[in-house]
Amino acid sequence: MMLLFLSCQKDNPLPPAINYGYNYFPNTAKHYIIYNVDSTVRNTLKATPDTTYKYQIKEEIDSIFPDGSGRPTQRVVRYKRADSTKPWLVEKVWSANLTSLNAQRDEDNIIYVRLIFPVKLNATWNGNAYNTINNNDGSSYQYTSVDQPFTWNNTKFDSTLVVIEDSTQNFVSHRFYMERYARNVGRIYRKYIDLESDSIYYPLGFYNLPVSDTLLQKLATGSVVYVESYVSTGND
Numbered sequence: 001m002m003l004l005f006l007s008c009q010k011d012n013p014l015p016p017a018i019n020y021g022y023n024y025f026p027n028t029a030k031h032y033i034i035y036n037v038d039s040t041v042r043n044t045l046k047a048t049p050d051t052t053y054k055y056q057i058k059e060e061i062d063s064i065f066p067d068g069s070g071r072p073t074q075r076v077v078r079y080k081r082a083d084s085t086k087p088w089l090v091e092k093v094w095s096a097n098l099t100s101l102n103a104q105r106d107e108d109n110i111i112y113v114r115l116i117f118p119v120k121l122n123a124t125w126n127g128n129a130y131n132t133i134n135n136n137d138g139s140s141y142q143y144t145s146v147d148q149p150f151t152w153n154n155t156k157f158d159s160t161l162v163v164i165e166d167s168t169q170n171f172v173s174h175r176f177y178m179e180r181y182a183r184n185v186g187r188i189y190r191k192y193i194d195l196e197s198d199s200i201y202y203p204l205g206f207y208n209l210p211v212s213d214t215l216l217q218k219l220a221t222g223s224v225v226y227v228e229s230y231v232s233t234g235n236d
Helices: 002-011
Strands: 031-042 050-066 073-083 089-098 102-107 110-116 124-126 140-152 156-168 175-182 185-195 224-234
Touching: 031 185, 050 089, 110 124, 140 185
Parallel strands: none
Antiparallel strands: 031 050, 031 224, 050 073, 073 089, 089 102, 102 110, 124 140, 140 156, 156 175, 175 185, 185 224
């Protein structure tokens, strides 16, 4: 009987365990990531309409606490400084939840579903399922790359994924929101492009439109290009 059992095991091997990808969203107190931020904001009412901001952000899981439903919840503190020579100052306090189905972040009292599990190429979901943002306004998130190596500023990541949160283009507006996550690190890159044109003749309808100085000069007030890029990670 034992020989028969072993023979059956060889003929019908057990399926591999599912790797859900939970470690794309670290859930350990004191884990932190530092980012460089580069942001350009357009305001045609000012003498110098294009303002560029450069600074650093540090996001740290300050602690894990039970929320009102008893779920383990991250207290996420966002620190800000002008550059690496300056001290960190608390900018905001957010929260996050890692569940068996998804990863949720409460950012400025708006809950977003940043990831779903298991991670799977081309999987889609409603990123605004827990908030009141219009379902037609960038709600359909999608994995466009999963478990792919990626190098950023000489730092190599073995497995990363890309989430496209919005990609809406027409001749008067252009939105492209994306995030990249690395296993055991978390989000390593965020790019938000939100452009508005006063003229229907200026063609903004291109995927991930390169934003040049010439293009910025043609845009309306409120146009924004915002990038957070990975610098380092660790545990305090």
